[in-house]
Amino acid sequence: MIMLFFMTKDTIEKIDDDGYAEVVTFGQNHPLMLDSGEQIASFDIAYKSWGKLNHDKSNVVLICHALTGDQYVRGLNPITGKRGWWENMVGPGKPVDTDSYYVICINVLGSCAGTTGPASINSITGKTYGIDFPVITIGDMVRAQAMLLDHLEIDQLFSIIGGSMGGMQALQWAVDYPYRAKTVISIAATWRHSAQNIAFHEVGRQAIMADSNWAGGRYLDYDQGPHSGLAVARMAAHITYMSEAGLTNRFGRALQDRDKLAFGFDADFQIESYLRHQGLSFVDRFDANSYLYITRAMDYYDLGAGHDGVLAEAFRGTKTRFCILSFTSDWLYPTSESRYISRALNAVGARVSFADIEMSKGHDSFLLDCPEMFNIVRGFLRSEMDAAGVLMS
Amino acid sequence: MTEQESRASDIRVDLLEIARLIEPGATVLDVGCGDGSLLDYLVRLKQVDGRGIELSSEGVNQSIAKGLSVIQGNAEEDIAFYPDDCFDYVILSQTLQAMRRPDKMLEQLLRVGRKAIVSFPNFAHWKVRVSLGLRGSMPVNNTLEHPWYSTPNIHFCTIRDFVNLCEQQDIHLEQSMAINARGYRMPFHNLFLANFMATQGMYVITRK
Numbered sequence: 001m002i003m004l005f006f007m008t009k010d011t012i013e014k015i016d017d018d019g020y021a022e023v024v025t026f027g028q029n030h031p032l033m034l035d036s037g038e039q040i041a042s043f044d045i046a047y048k049s050w051g052k053l054n055h056d057k058s059n060v061v062l063i064c065h066a067l068t069g070d071q072y073v074r075g076l077n078p079i080t081g082k083r084g085w086w087e088n089m090v091g092p093g094k095p096v097d098t099d100s101y102y103v104i105c106i107n108v109l110g111s112c113a114g115t116t117g118p119a120s121i122n123s124i125t126g127k128t129y130g131i132d133f134p135v136i137t138i139g140d141m142v143r144a145q146a147m148l149l150d151h152l153e154i155d156q157l158f159s160i161i162g163g164s165m166g167g168m169q170a171l172q173w174a175v176d177y178p179y180r181a182k183t184v185i186s187i188a189a190t191w192r193h194s195a196q197n198i199a200f201h202e203v204g205r206q207a208i209m210a211d212s213n214w215a216g217g218r219y220l221d222y223d224q225g226p227h228s229g230l231a232v233a234r235m236a237a238h239i240t241y242m243s244e245a246g247l248t249n250r251f252g253r254a255l256q257d258r259d260k261l262a263f264g265f266d267a268d269f270q271i272e273s274y275l276r277h278q279g280l281s282f283v284d285r286f287d288a289n290s291y292l293y294i295t296r297a298m299d300y301y302d303l304g305a306g307h308d309g310v311l312a313e314a315f316r317g318t319k320t321r322f323c324i325l326s327f328t329s330d331w332l333y334p335t336s337e338s339r340y341i342s343r344a345l346n347a348v349g350a351r352v353s354f355a356d357i358e359m360s361k362g363h364d365s366f367l368l369d370c371p372e373m374f375n376i377v378r379g380f381l382r383s384e385m386d387a388a389g390v391l392m393s
Numbered sequence: 394m395t396e397q398e399s400r401a402s403d404i405r406v407d408l409l410e411i412a413r414l415i416e417p418g419a420t421v422l423d424v425g426c427g428d429g430s431l432l433d434y435l436v437r438l439k440q441v442d443g444r445g446i447e448l449s450s451e452g453v454n455q456s457i458a459k460g461l462s463v464i465q466g467n468a469e470e471d472i473a474f475y476p477d478d479c480f481d482y483v484i485l486s487q488t489l490q491a492m493r494r495p496d497k498m499l500e501q502l503l504r505v506g507r508k509a510i511v512s513f514p515n516f517a518h519w520k521v522r523v524s525l526g527l528r529g530s531m532p533v534n535n536t537l538e539h540p541w542y543s544t545p546n547i548h549f550c551t552i553r554d555f556v557n558l559c560e561q562q563d564i565h566l567e568q569s570m571a572i573n574a575r576g577y578r579m580p581f582h583n584l585f586l587a588n589f590m591a592t593q594g595m596y597v598i599t600r601k
Contacts, residue, residue: 323457342464343474351444353457354464358450372450376457383460 011151021046021071021107021114024151028123032109032144035300038134042123045148046114047071047106050090051098053154058388060154061096061381062145063105064162064169067237067294068286070113071105074098079113079285088369095378096161100385104154108169109144110136110293118289119220129289131217136293138165138301142172146180156180158388159381163187163366164333165294168301171341174320175303183384185323185377187366190333191311191341192302197332200240201295204233208288217289230288231279238278243329243362247271312344322352323380325366325373332363353380404430406576407593411484411510414568414597415439419481422446422506424468425488429456436461444480446471469493472501480506487593489513489555490546499562503600508567512595517551517588535574536592552587552594559598568597 010027023046026032031039048071053060063073063086070077074084074091090096090103107115110133118133125132149157160170160181167189174184190197208214211229219225251271255261258268267273307313322345326338335356342354357372359365366373404412408431415421417439423432426445429452435441445463447453456463464471469492483506485498490513492498502509514536515521524532531541539546550558552571559566571579571591578595581587587594 321462339466342466343471346444346464346471346474347476349476349479351462352464353453353462354466355450355453355457356465372454376454379458379460383458387460 021048023047023114024148026147026151030147032140032147034134034140035137036135040109040116040134043109043116043144044114044120045106045109045116045144047104047148048073049102049104050074051100051102053102057102057154058156058158059101059385060149060157061101061103062149062157062160062170062173063090063096063103064145064160064166064173065105065108066162066164066166067298068234068282068291069166070111071107072113073103073105085367089374089377095374096159096381097378101158101381104149106145106148108141108165108294110141110290110297112287112290115144117287118217118293119287128220130220131289131292133289133293135296135300137297138168138172139176141297142169142176145169145173146177156182158385159183159185161185161187161377162189164189164363165298168298171303172301174318174322175314178318178320181320182388183321183323183381185325185380186338186341187325187373188327188330188333188338188363190301190337191344192304193299194337198299200236200332201299203236205292205295207232207236208292214288217292219288225283226288227280227283230283230286230291231276233291234282234286235275235279238275240332241362241364243331243360245329246361249360311341312347315345315350316348318345318348318350320350321384322350323376324352324354325376326354326356327359327361327363327365328356329360330363330365404434407512407572407595408434408486408576410570410572410576410578410595411486411512412439414510415441415482417441420479421482421484422475422480423484423486424472424502425485425491426456426461426463427452429459429461429463431484431486432456432461432463433459469498469501472498472505475505477504478507481508482506483509485509485511487512487514490548490550492548495548495550496558496562499558499564499598503564503598507599509598510595511555511598512572512593513550513555514546515552515588515591515594516549517553518592519589520592522589552591553584555594555596556584559596563601565599565601566596567599570595 010029012025031041072084073086107113110117118129122129160173162170167186170184174181208229211226213224214226254270256270256273303314304311324338324342326335345352420442423445432443436443446468453465483502489495521532571581571587572593574592
């Protein structure tokens with residue numbers, strides 16, 4: 001059942017069909033202006049929240065999710081049937097303590113967990129967008145989030161926290177809305193996509209588009225989507241999320257359900273079987289075109305671009321306090337990128353902390369059990385809360 | 394004394410000596426800030442705008458958890474990324490001797506800071522002289538706690554050496570202090586005596 005609450009004539013709030021997420025629909029009179037110059041005239045933004053908003057709304061923490069993430073940070077994810085993706089970080093008594101903070105996570109623009117994306121219906125044509133959906137940027141995602149927060153009458157964010165693409169959004173927030181972000185925690189992120197980053201994404205996109213079932217992006221009109229292509233894209237990407245040491249420790253050259261090599265092209269090795277499983281389970285929960293659009297947005301990401309390539313200039317005058325974290329074994333967004341960000345922030349006198357955390361499992365470490373990361377995030381937030389005298393009522 | 398103050402004042406005596414030199418509200422960079430004890434003290438009791446650089450993970454993690462703005466990195470590389478004159482004070486406490494190029498470090502300290510506070514173990518302390526002169530071996534004691542083969546201290550100097558280097562580099566010694574083994578200031582102003590009796594030299598330096 002859909003519950004509707006009419007707010008203004010043009011903006012509608014509702015609980016999602018499944019009852020798990022909240023959705024705000026912005027109508028024709030509230031278009032989202034995009035970096036490309038285009039606009040989206042009518043669109044949904046889905047989000048979830050935890051904890052209690054205090055009286056002066058000074059305890060809001062925005063969690064930004066990664067490429068294939070969603071707003072289900074905690075609790076049951078109705079799409080996957082699994083638990084939320086950051087339950088070890090966010091919750092009562094956790095580093096981002098929902099007993100103290102009002103935590104909100106918004107499904108990014110272009111995604112497929114409730115916010116408008118290429119799989120959504122274009123209100124003008126009455127059909128799904130497919131690749132008629134405009135190309136978006138990380139800046140557009142952040143602007144859409146800001147629109148939602150404006151609608152919720154939340155101005156100041158006590159903290160904006162994200163890993164990977166979530167960290168990229170958090171940094172974009174600090175650049176685009178410097179007065180709204182009190183603190184930013186960027187974990188395993190970067191300040192611009194490198195040639196190597198773009199290259200890996202291009203492999204994924206080509207795998208999707210080379211699948212005949214992609215049908216020029218119009219697969220939603222047919223029975224079958226580009227499942228093989230999307231699975232291959234996920235497999236290639238998944239490798240970049242792990243380290244060689246992590247793979248070796250977990251799989252080595254161990255064989256899958258067999259004692260000896262089969263001299264064929266079945267999954268002889270456990271790592272092959274694991275990757276195939278990752279690919280196959282991904283197609284059930286993610287839209288192939290969303291994957292194209294979001295990876296494109298990440299490739300376009302370059303915080304220095306508007307400042308003659310000088311990142312520090314993007315942050316000049318910032319009052320935001322930053323915590324930049326990287327992992328020693330992350331080769332997707334290596335330590336050097338985070339260090340570069342912290343140096344740029346230092347160059348303009350920003351208050352910045354930077355730590356390179358010893359973890360052997362690669363980029364995805366930010367999703368794993370990492371006591372050092374938890375301690376730093378907890379201490380960083382708590383100290384800022386003490387300093388700001390944020391009241392929990 | 395409040396709990397905060399007692400926690401914050403629970404720092405090494407020689408660090409308190411440094412803290413005394415800094416006026417409230419100053420901007421401070423602590424190079425090699427360790428677990429952030431001194432910075433934490435300065436932020437809480439002197440309301441300074443404090444930053445730190447620290448190499449060790451434990452130190453950085455503890456510092457950030459205290460709410461300090463500390464970056465993990467190699468001081469000799471990272472200090473180059475700070476703009477000129479952006480701090481009132483730059484502190485280099487017991488770290489000069491671990492630098493690859495102490496001379497270049499002093500230049501950098503006075504590039505980013507209007508004043509620098511530098512302290513270092515004095516290798517001409519009489520106990521060191523005894524160890525070298527009579528026993529013929531490198532000293533290992535409370536202030537020089539590592540044996541020669543595993544010490545991070547690769548460029549030991551004496552108080553006299555430091556004074557000579559500053560003269561060479563056109564650095565003004567605004568304040569010279571001799572520190573004893575317990576971390577307290579000694580009443581010596583004579584270079585020979587200080588160089589003989591002090592376990593640490595502590596200097597406030599500025600550009601000439």
